[in-house]
Amino acid sequence: MKANSPFRMTRRDFVTTSAATLAAGKLALGASGAPVPEQPAGSSFRVIIDTDPGVDDALALLFAMRSPELKIEAITPVAGNVPLDLTLPNALRMVEIAGRKEIPVAAGAKQPLLRRLVTAAYVHGQNGLDGVVFPEPTIKPVSQPAAQLICEIIRKYPGEVTLLTIGPLTNIAAALSSDPVLAGMVRSLVMMGGSLSGGNITPAAEFNLYVDPEAARIVFQSGMPITMVGLDVTRKATLTEEHVRALEAGQNPVSQAAARIARNAIEHTREHGFLAGPNMHDPLAIAGFLDPSILKLEDYYVDVETMGELTAGQTLGYSPVAGDLRRRPGMEKDAAKLNMPIRGSAPTLAGTKSSPVVRENYVPNAKVAVDVNSARFFELLIGRLSGATVPIPRASFSPGRHPDAV
Ligand code: BDR
Numbered sequence: 001m002k003a004n005s006p007f008r009m010t011r012r013d014f015v016t017t018s019a020a021t022l023a024a025g026k027l028a029l030g031a032s033g034a035p036v037p038e039q040p041a042g043s044s045f046r047v048i049i050d051t052d053p054g055v056d057d058a059l060a061l062l063f064a065m066r067s068p069e070l071k072i073e074a075i076t077p078v079a080g081n082v083p084l085d086l087t088l089p090n091a092l093r094m095v096e097i098a099g100r101k102e103i104p105v106a107a108g109a110k111q112p113l114l115r116r117l118v119t120a121a122y123v124h125g126q127n128g129l130d131g132v133v134f135p136e137p138t139i140k141p142v143s144q145p146a147a148q149l150i151c152e153i154i155r156k157y158p159g160e161v162t163l164l165t166i167g168p169l170t171n172i173a174a175a176l177s178s179d180p181v182l183a184g185m186v187r188s189l190v191m192m193g194g195s196l197s198g199g200n201i202t203p204a205a206e207f208n209l210y211v212d213p214e215a216a217r218i219v220f221q222s223g224m225p226i227t228m229v230g231l232d233v234t235r236k237a238t239l240t241e242e243h244v245r246a247l248e249a250g251q252n253p254v255s256q257a258a259a260r261i262a263r264n265a266i267e268h269t270r271e272h273g274f275l276a277g278p279n280m281h282d283p284l285a286i287a288g289f290l291d292p293s294i295l296k297l298e299d300y301y302v303d304v305e306t307m308g309e310l311t312a313g314q315t316l317g318y319s320p321v322a323g324d325l326r327r328r329p330g331m332e333k334d335a336a337k338l339n340m341p342i343r344g345s346a347p348t349l350a351g352t353k354s355s356p357v358v359r360e361n362y363v364p365n366a367k368v369a370v371d372v373n374s375a376r377f378f379e380l381l382i383g384r385l386s387g388a389t390v391p392i393p394r395a396s397f398s399p400g401r402h403p404d405a406v
């Protein structure tokens with residue numbers, strides 16, 4: 001990493017980097033409006049999966065590696081659900097189980113940009129896989145750190161790579177901060193993270209954003225086309241006993257491994273007193289990329305709270321057209337005409353005289369998933385994990401029509 005490595009970032013560095021990344025993103029999406037090249041028809045999508053396995057990450061990885069539409073250029077574990085010294089071997093284990101040893105795995109950040117690591121071992125178990133023990137991986141990570149590999153791959157295939165992020169966004173923010181033009185070379189980013197309807201680790205924040213809010217803010221301000229698959233929809237993607245039985249019946253190593261993880265997860269969820277769950281947060285983000293018709297997406301300007309005493313990591317979605325407000329015919333969807341400035345908190349007596357204006361005009365920076373076809377999602381997830389060929393409707397997985405196609 002460079003001398004100003006975000007792994008050693010100060011809050012001042014963060015503010016500067018964040019602004020620089022935003023400027024770079026603006027330029028990259030730029031005045032010239034130069035379109036990012038389209039993927040050749042019929043080919044697969046190049047993706048990098050950034051992850052913190054993690055029970056649902058492990059299932060998401062297996063699912064992705066069983067999806068022929070994805071050309072997985074790398075898997076980049078990060079500290080999150082458990083520390084990196086567990087997420088890294090867990091990712092290697094999944095690669096080995098799926099028989100996909102050709103996929104490079106690169107070690108990511110050990111800790112968030114500016115904060116101490118908070119883990120979720122209370123959900124994912126001490127080993128991150130809810131106590132399921134798989135053999136030590138025989139494959140090794142590549143020599144480059146994750147952020148460097150992410151930069152190399154995106155630069156090798158400008159405009160072609162989608163980042164599928166299912167953990168805290170530290171690695172991605174580190175990559176963006178080390179290469180100011182990178183954001184403009186990314187095809188899109190689809191994240192499991194955030195929420196417009198309350199958090200899961202605090203009332204305000206979803207776990208991935210809570211762990212590294214500063215990194216998330218860099219990502220949302222980068223200018224990359226972003227799809228946010230947050231708790232608004234992942235809470236509706238609940239694993240059932242029937243799903244676990246279907247996995248147990250699958251006669252292949254991936255299905256058997258997924259079944260063991262899912263069996264433990266469902267049992268522990270019941271032991272904790274929940275009648276439903278666990279939620280398949282991370283696999284839903286992968287599925288939403290594979291088949292966007294599973295999700296209902298709406299445009300928002302999303303920003304991330306980084307200063308809050310109780311709310312850091314909260315995602316705020318601004319939209320002048322969301323909800324039930326009735327407008328004059330012709331004005332319902334015309335956000336530009338509504339010219340809504342994006343405001344921060346009310347000024348304090350000691351501070352500025354007026355509310356800070358974060359953006360002069362409303363311009364969406366993310367498509368936010370607001371509803372999900374849960375039945376279709378589980379058909380795809382459980383079908384593919386258990387070894388069935390579940391096709392994706394052609395109209396959905398067509399680069400020209402894909403919502404992140406530009
Ligand atoms: C997210 O947090 C993690 O615990 C899960 O793996 C998922 O990525 C859900 O809030």
Ligand code: CA
Pocket residue numbers: 051052053054056057080081166167282
């Ligand atoms: Ca995760």
